[in-house]
Amino acid sequence: MGDTGEWQKMLEEISVRYIDNFWESPPVNPILIEGLPGIGQVGKLVAEYMIHVLCATKIGEIHSIYFPPQVILEENGLARLVRNELYIYRGEGRDLVFITGDHQSTSNEGHYLLADRYCTIAEEMHVQRIYTLGGFGVGHLVPEPRVLGAVNRADLRPELEAAGVFFDRDEPGGGIIGAAGLMLGLSALRGIDAICLMGETSGYLVDPMSAANVLAILSKLIGVPVDLTRLNDRASEMERAIEGLVEGNRAQNDEELSYIG
Amino acid sequence: MGDTGEWQKMLEEISVRYIDNFWESPPVNPILIEGLPGIGQVGKLVAEYMIHVLCATKIGEIHSIYFPPQVILEENGLARLVRNELYIYRGEGRDLVFITGDHQSTSNEGHYLLADRYCTIAEEMHVQRIYTLGGFGVGHLVPEPRVLGAVNRADLRPELEAAGVFFDRDEPGGGIIGAAGLMLGLSALRGIDAICLMGETSGYLVDPMSAANVLAILSKLIGVPVDLTRLNDRASEMERAIEGLVEGNRAQNDEELSYIG
Amino acid sequence: MGDTGEWQKMLEEISVRYIDNFWESPPVNPILIEGLPGIGQVGKLVAEYMIHVLCATKIGEIHSIYFPPQVILEENGLARLVRNELYIYRGEGRDLVFITGDHQSTSNEGHYLLADRYCTIAEEMHVQRIYTLGGFGVGHLVPEPRVLGAVNRADLRPELEAAGVFFDRDEPGGGIIGAAGLMLGLSALRGIDAICLMGETSGYLVDPMSAANVLAILSKLIGVPVDLTRLNDRASEMERAIEGLVEGNRAQNDEELSYIG
Amino acid sequence: MGDTGEWQKMLEEISVRYIDNFWESPPVNPILIEGLPGIGQVGKLVAEYMIHVLCATKIGEIHSIYFPPQVILEENGLARLVRNELYIYRGEGRDLVFITGDHQSTSNEGHYLLADRYCTIAEEMHVQRIYTLGGFGVGHLVPEPRVLGAVNRADLRPELEAAGVFFDRDEPGGGIIGAAGLMLGLSALRGIDAICLMGETSGYLVDPMSAANVLAILSKLIGVPVDLTRLNDRASEMERAIEGLVEGNRAQNDEELSYIG
DSSP: OOOHHHHGGGGGSEEEEEOTTGGGSOOSSOEEEEEOSOGGGHHHHHHHHHHHHTTOEEEEEEEETTSOSEEEEOTTSBEEEOOEEEEEEEOSSOEEEEEEESOOOSSHHHHHHHHHHHHHHHHHTTOSEEEEEEEEEOSSOOSSOOEEEEESSGGGHHHHHHTTOBOOTTSSTTOEESHHHHHHHHHHTTTOEEEEEEEEEOSSSOOHHHHHHHHHHHHHHHTOOOOOHHHHHHHHHHHHHHHHHHHHHHHHHHHHHHHHO | OOOHHHHGGGGGSEEEEEOTTGGGSOOSSOEEEEEOSOGGGHHHHHHHHHHHHTTOEEEEEEEETTSOSEEEEOTTSBEEEOOEEEEEEEOSSOEEEEEEESOOOSSHHHHHHHHHHHHHHHHHTTOSEEEEEEEEEOSSOOSSOOEEEEESSGGGHHHHHHTTOBOOTTSSTTOEESHHHHHHHHHHTTTOEEEEEEEEEOSSSOOHHHHHHHHHHHHHHHTOOOOOHHHHHHHHHHHHHHHHHHHHHHHHHHHHHHHHO | OOOHHHHGGGGGSEEEEEOTTGGGSOOSSOEEEEEOSOGGGHHHHHHHHHHHHTTOEEEEEEEETTSOSEEEEOTTSBEEEOOEEEEEEEOSSOEEEEEEESOOOSSHHHHHHHHHHHHHHHHHTTOSEEEEEEEEEOSSOOSSOOEEEEESSGGGHHHHHHTTOBOOTTSSTTOEESHHHHHHHHHHTTTOEEEEEEEEEOSSSOOHHHHHHHHHHHHHHHTOOOOOHHHHHHHHHHHHHHHHHHHHHHHHHHHHHHHHO | OOOHHHHGGGGGSEEEEEOTTGGGSOOSSOEEEEEOSOGGGHHHHHHHHHHHHTTOEEEEEEEETTSOSEEEEOTTSBEEEOOEEEEEEEOSSOEEEEEEESOOOSSHHHHHHHHHHHHHHHHHTTOSEEEEEEEEEOSSOOSSOOEEEEESSGGGHHHHHHTTOBOOTTSSTTOEESHHHHHHHHHHTTTOEEEEEEEEEOSSSOOHHHHHHHHHHHHHHHTOOOOOHHHHHHHHHHHHHHHHHHHHHHHHHHHHHHHHO
């Protein structure tokens, strides 16, 4: 997967490396789906789940001096650089390309440069539309988390609302930080449509329930059915665990009160 | 407003993009007015108010990897990159060009590089004089805020004093930080006159009263009448709101004292 | 050791300078051993001890704008730049090259750029294998510290396990930070085998005992016998000192208890 | 002092600008004296005092994106960029060149790049020797502050000791940070002798007494008599002020004790 000569490019700050022969059968009418680490890990959960369930194939890796300066250990003691990864799912008449990975940038400037590189990748693949995925932290447990949307062209909004995406006038007030946000802005400059789907989430925990909601809507929008069973299972488990904690807290509070009373 | 090829320039750290055909009728004897976010938002309030009241036209956008790495959501769910903007008001025999926007640089080096780019813009437009606008935080409410001045050529001072600008020997002692300051220093190296007008302000609140004072003097200096009504209205509203708070506090204090007494 | 013209390269961020004529007799089948400052100073202790005991010769220096911006004073009042150093031990049929030094990078990006440069050095010397050395902080005193391993190619693991290196499924969970980690990932891209040996250590103290354990295994792996006497002596001294502290604490606790009792 | 074209160089991060015709009569056998802001402002006090007393002439300015992003206001309301300055004193058979200024770098990398640029200046002027000046903070008031030394070539030490400079085996243990230190290391690589003179100082106050000590020794070393009267006067004033404070404290303590007693 590349040789020394190629690697010199890492010193140009960001390195994108494809598997051999990838460009011999380029993606067909591709949609790009970005799901990188962030609030509640919502975006990353969705992207990784889709890659797993759809048996998407890995097509490339991204390394950068803007990622944290460390290697990650895999179970067998194998160390590898922090990376983002590219996957492809060859669909019927339309391919899905995924960007997911370990980390986002550690610096402000790096966020811009990485997001811009992802948009260059989209452009090189003649991507028709970009979906960026993330969580929207509300600071408390959300019984029925909604999916909020943002677009980089106003005409994209009705289609999303029809699919159940909410557009909250004031949310998220602070804007959208990192790749999920910047790719909307940067792809607009390249004339590529982009949509951000954000699952409401507490912001304190990895949130498979929020991810399942985002995935349900994304699946509808891209016309690719995805079996949500395992993600829903994980969400249910998590819900039970949280309920257990809440119950436990309540019980403990009752107990403490009975001591007092 | 630009194409992909042009956008490659963003990777050169700062990107200035003009509307099509802008340079076909370049600014006439222009004055450049900078009003970016800062203390009390004074500079930004003045620039945005002038743009609104004078019906100035947008002529360009500035994006940069030195801005915060996020997009901003507009009311319709449309996401856009953090940006600074250029506007023009075609006056009689003299045009006004405005620089305003969402944010200043997130890094020290970026402050220099952005301010230098703004001065390059001034030079390309053959700007005759630059006004930079800001607030001067004094740490307490100011009943009658003055407008302080700074210049990049000593000869500029008398004209300002005649217009009511104060030159306080020791103020601001810490210098002027960000674009409002750097543009004075950097434009001097290009031989362009530049003046900084700073409205005294508490530094705790957005301050339309301070902005109105700055605008009254700026309007006199550039010979462009600006209807201050709406800015003064906003200042009055704010003043009443603050008085209400102060009254409320006093009442509460009295009440507390009556409990004690 | 180099002239002015050469030094201009420092402004290219990292400067590697060899002693004159070094490349006239290049290293033979070299192994590269990296021991830079880090947790418990384990890696640096091992590298410096080996350099001392094997009477390795200094062959070069590395300076960088990514090191802390200061000079270090030697005993005679001589000031020198913060640096990393290269040493060579000319063995039988196989040379050892060492990288050790004062500091690692002060910035994230610098970590990548320095580690990448070290890998370029390895490549230029046709290094067969890289060993990076470090400590693995466990947060408490470790009576019998193990040596944990990580590799950049799965096939390297059995040989290490045979030599007594542990591969703990979950350790280190946070990955390996700095040069010891990054060199594994970056050398993989160049097709160079690399192994990280980490001595368990409290993380609070310079740890010669952990270093002795790492060195014993490294010595076995590279087939170069190293007399451990002085390192073991230092470890024993330290152990006695710590026991003294623990005894003292216990005595004090007993005393305090006797007051209470 | 330069035109627009020249200023483009600022975007190369550091800009050195000389007065017109400076190079027509280049410095003769010059010694370079660096006195920038730092602990106790000792170095800056010495350099500025020498420039004043010797009536040295300004020959250049240095601007950089590594300085704080602000302008400084002079008494007449004139704003100017943060800068370092170059001065020359045309002595008999030997000129003195001074580097002093407002600030040092705000970033680690900038420290290296600026110090390296200062060494390039030294090289271009064929400087014979560099003196860097600073304070050495000891954390308490020092009744008779010594002058500590550091050199970039061991042979330089005896001459300094003869002039009364101390070489403390362990001081300063943390090395010498910033330009005063880096210039020693960086000039060694260019084959230029450099000496750092550090006045002991509390580190809490601007310290003219420490500066006077440094200057007395520097004056002896460079063979240029400097009238110390005014610096000693300022030191005496400061000493009296501090004694007043100490007396006041003691009196207050006595008073408090008399209340208790």
